[in-house]
Amino acid sequence: MELKEYIYRRKSTRSYKKEPVDKETLQKIEDFIGEMKPLLPDVRYRCRLLPGGQVRSVLPWVPAHAAAIYTEDKKGALENAGFLLQQLDLYVQSLGFGACWLGMGSLPQEKRREDGLDLAMLLVFGIPKGEALRPGAADFRRKPMALIADRMDKKLECARLAPSSVNSQPWYFLHGVGAIHVYCALSGAFRKAVSRFNHIDMGIALCHLYLENEQTFRFFYAPDAPEQAGYAYIGSVQL
Ligand SMILES: Cc1cc2nc3c(=O)[nH]c(=O)nc-3n(C[C@H](O)[C@H](O)[C@H](O)COP(=O)(O)O)c2cc1C
Structure with missing residues (x-):
């Protein structure tokens, strides 16, 4: 199965065995990290594997491994981090x-910065107790x-199924001329900002839109994108 096919099978796993992933497989995962495609090539980032034991979290089920993504603070940097880690x-x-x-997790203070970049998010992984898919x-x-x-579009199905923090699914897609404009729901007490x-x-x-349209996907900022009330x-994208 190709990577994009897992868009339709993946899930969040919250029950793990204690054993770590074997060294050879961890190396394969490291190699994959080196090949991940950024959304914005001019945003500096690092992605590191760590033992899950280093993760600070109130959650009792943190598995044997974690991937931490660090980024510089720049427009689109968090979208870039999500795009990579997905x-x-x-x-x-x-x-x-x-x-x-794992939004509800962090690392010890000394591990929250690397090479001048700030920790943006963690993804934890390990051997599942049940079925992983x-x-x-x-x-x-x-x-x-x-x-x-704004209308039915089979091409957006992969984005519709994407995971999001507390399953918030904050996205909205508006078809324009030759492009789809992408918006995010404003949140917080006064609905003024997009949360981290x-x-x-x-x-x-x-990322899901990219994987389903690898050859044609293009992300850009359109100066004429219309405003959408309640969204930023x-x-x-061109798909
Ligand atoms: C940025 C982000 C942070 C998340 N943080 C947590 C978390 O701290 N704890 C947790 O159990 N799940 C967390 N999740 C998982 C979401 O709850 C989950 O993706 C969503 O409910 C959809 O379910 P699914 O991933 O099984 O499709 C997070 C997801 C995202 C995208």
Whole structure:
């Protein structure tokens, strides 16, 4: 199965065996990290594997491994981080491991910066206790297309199924001339800003659009993208 096919089978795993992944496989995962494609090539980032034991979290089930993504602070940096780490989420699941994004986790103070970059997010993974994949696309709990796009578009199905923090699914897609404009719901008390996690979520959905349209995908900022009440403009895609 190709990586993009795991978009329709992946899930968050929250129950793991204690054993670590073997060294050879961890090396394969390191190699994959070196080949991940960024959304924005001019944003500096690092992605590091760490033992899950280094993760600070109130959650009792943190598995044997974690991937930490560090980034510079720049427009689109969190979308870029989500875009990158989602490739890893799919990859480790393609190898039969369980994985889960971990907003409710951090690292010790001295591990929160690397090479002048700040820790943006963690993805944890390990050997699952049960089945790591969903039986199929019917098993996802997601908003219907009518709530996330101005019209039905099969090409957006992969984005509709993307994982997001607390399953918020903050995305909205508006068809323009030759491009789809991508928006994120504003959140917080006054609905004025996009949360850090939602920026990451947007990168995850964009990653799915990229994997399904690898040859043609283009992300750019369109100066004429219309405003959408209650949403912030994130960028536009050609698929
Ligand atoms: C940025 C981000 C942060 C998340 N943080 C957590 C977390 O701290 N704990 C947790 O159990 N799940 C976390 N999740 C997983 C989401 O709850 C999950 O992706 C969503 O409910 C959809 O379910 P699925 O991944 O099984 O499709 C996070 C997901 C994302 C994208």
